Amino acid sequence: MFRRLTVAGQATASLVFGYHTAAVLASWSVSKSEAGVWSLDAIARELDPVKCRPGDRDFYLVIPRKGGYLLFPVRAMVHDGTAIAATLGPLEH
Amino acid sequence: MQIVRPEEVQLTLTNGARVTVRRRLNVREQREMYADVITFNRETGEVVRNPLELPRATIRAYLLDWTVTDDRGELVRIRDHPRAVPDRARLDAALDELDPDDYVDLLATIDAHLAREQARREAEKKTRTSPPNADPTLNSPSEPVGALT
Numbered sequence: 001m002f003r004r005l006t007v008a009g010q011a012t013a014s015l016v017f018g019y020h021t022a023a024v025l026a027s028w029s030v031s032k033s034e035a036g037v038w039s040l041d042a043i044a045r046e047l048d049p050v051k052c053r054p055g056d057r058d059f060y061l062v063i064p065r066k067g068g069y070l071l072f073p074v075r076a077m078v079h080d081g082t083a084i085a086a087t088l089g090p091l092e093h
Numbered sequence: 094m095q096i097v098r099p100e101e102v103q104l105t106l107t108n109g110a111r112v113t114v115r116r117r118l119n120v121r122e123q124r125e126m127y128a129d130v131i132t133f134n135r136e137t138g139e140v141v142r143n144p145l146e147l148p149r150a151t152i153r154a155y156l157l158d159w160t161v162t163d164d165r166g167e168l169v170r171i172r173d174h175p176r177a178v179p180d181r182a183r184l185d186a187a188l189d190e191l192d193p194d195d196y197v198d199l200l201a202t203i204d205a206h207l208a209r210e211q212a213r214r215e216a217e218k219k220t221r222t223s224p225p226n227a228d229p230t231l232n233s234p235s236e237p238v239g240a241l242t
Contacts, residue, residue, distance in 0.1 A: 064173065
């Protein structure tokens with residue numbers, strides 16, 4: 001097993017609040033620390049601050065992948081309108 | 094006054110198919126639904142309403158997902174993942190291929206949902222308590238209140 005893991009991709013990931021798109025991510029990387037905490041660093045192509053709801057039960061990071069998608073709840077997040085840093089919950093899908 | 098939370102509701106059609114719909118539209122979604130039944134002629138400035146488009150506009154506005162299958166029994170996907178809205182072109186193409194009876198069933202199920210939600214909101218308004226003789230012109234609080242950020 002990996003002690004630390006960082007995943008970055010070309011796929012257009014997004015932050016979603018329910019069925020609303022809160023942010024479209026132009027570039028992103030998701031890391032898992034040695035302590036087992038997942039985090040996101042990203043640059044947003046579009047971001048709607050009203051729909052950014054870190055900690056809400058319906059606020060997720062969605063990463064499309066071949067044949068499916070990865071789904072992380074977003075526990076905490078800071079952004080400046082473009083750059084995003086977030087703490088994620090465990091992978092749910 | 095509140096922002097509409099993007100909540101989903103599961104409904105079952107009389108033919109057994111399941112659909113996922115928006116509980117309620119927000120202003121943008123409602124505006125887009127109205128726009129679906131209106132054609133604007135830029136040359137004459139004429140606005141034409143086409144009531145024949147209302148059923149499709151209602152379905153487009155509310156439908157998020159379904160369990161409709163094709164003739165091989167494979168799910169007809171209309172959205173990329175369970176947190177997305179349907180792809181408009183894919184949804185339109187799929188709606189056009191439905192059996193007309195199923196289309197009517199889908200529309201009736203969504204219309205019934207709208208009626209239930211309307212009744213629920215009316216009931217909530219009636220049970221909402223407000224002090225008798227409340228003054229609607231109270232002074233603003235000295236500090237902002239609420240949870241908007």
